[in-house]
Amino acid sequence: MQRYYQMKKPDLYQKKDDRNADYCVEALFSLLQTMPYDEISISALVAKAGLDRATFYRRFRNKRDLVHYYFDTLIKETHERFENMKNQSYENFVQTLLSVFLENKERVLLLNSQDLMPALLNVMKGWGNYTVSEVSPNPILESYLSAAVAYGLIMAWMEADMTPAPKIMAEQFIAMYPQTGTKGIERLNAFIAQAHEKLL
Numbered sequence: 521m522q523r524y525y526q527m528k529k530p531d532l533y534q535k536k537d538d539r540n541a542d543y544c545v546e547a548l549f550s551l552l553q554t555m556p557y558d559e560i561s562i563s564a565l566v567a568k569a570g571l572d573r574a575t576f577y578r579r580f581r582n583k584r585d586l587v588h589y590y591f592d593t594l595i596k597e598t599h600e601r602f603e604n605m606k607n608q609s610y611e612n613f614v615q616t617l618l619s620v621f622l623e624n625k626e627r628v629l630l631l632n633s634q635d636l637m638p639a640l641l642n643v644m645k646g647w648g649n650y651t652v653s654e655v656s657p658n659p660i661l662e663s664y665l666s667a668a669v670a671y672g673l674i675m676a677w678m679e680a681d682m683t684p685a686p687k688i689m690a691e692q693f694i695a696m697y698p699q700t701g702t703k704g705i706e707r708l709n710a711f712i713a714q715a716h717e718k719l720l
Contacts, residue, residue: 538589541579543569545590548583549627557583557634587631587639594620595643611694614673618686621674625682632678641671 547568551560560583566576580586598620605612621628631637644667673693677684684692
């Protein structure tokens with residue numbers, strides 16, 4: 521059975537014209553250089569971005585939404601690169617994801633230092649899951665499992681200051697967790713089916 525990784529387009533926070541949102545992201549990271557996240561007010565944020573509060577609230581409910589938006593842009597970049605690959609294996613997905621995060625290392629580590637990485641997990645829960653030829657017995661559970669595995673990998677990688685190359689990390693990850701590859705497809709499907717039965 522051929523198994524591949526299929527990603528949903530991350531459109532929860534993405535809109536056609538995101539210039540103002542991008543200005544807010546730039547302002548947030550600029551302010552984080554000099555003060556903690558919790559001390560940054562919306563007024564200070566929009567002043568730094570050259571916008572007004574009404575413009576901010578038309579786009580976001582709060583600062584946390586802005587962090588979600590930033591992580592969503594990283595997932596969007598991962599999606600755009602991955603969907604152009606001929607071999608859409610889980611290993612290639614992991615390598616692509618880590619490559620995008622490595623290119624944004626300074627900002628990602630800064631958000632981690634402010635304990636904001638759980639926002640990434642919230643974004644990840646919606647952008648995709650393993651897909652097989654049969655219908656998944658519990659797509660919600662499968663999506664959560666996929667998100668948790670990818671999130672855990674990123675967090676462990678950051679503990680090492682993101683120094684191992686994405687290719688090496690992806691290879692090691694697949695070697696450690698073969699259930700994410702084609703070989704372990706039956707075991708993963710059986711686990712999801714059993715968990716689904718217990719929830720009924």
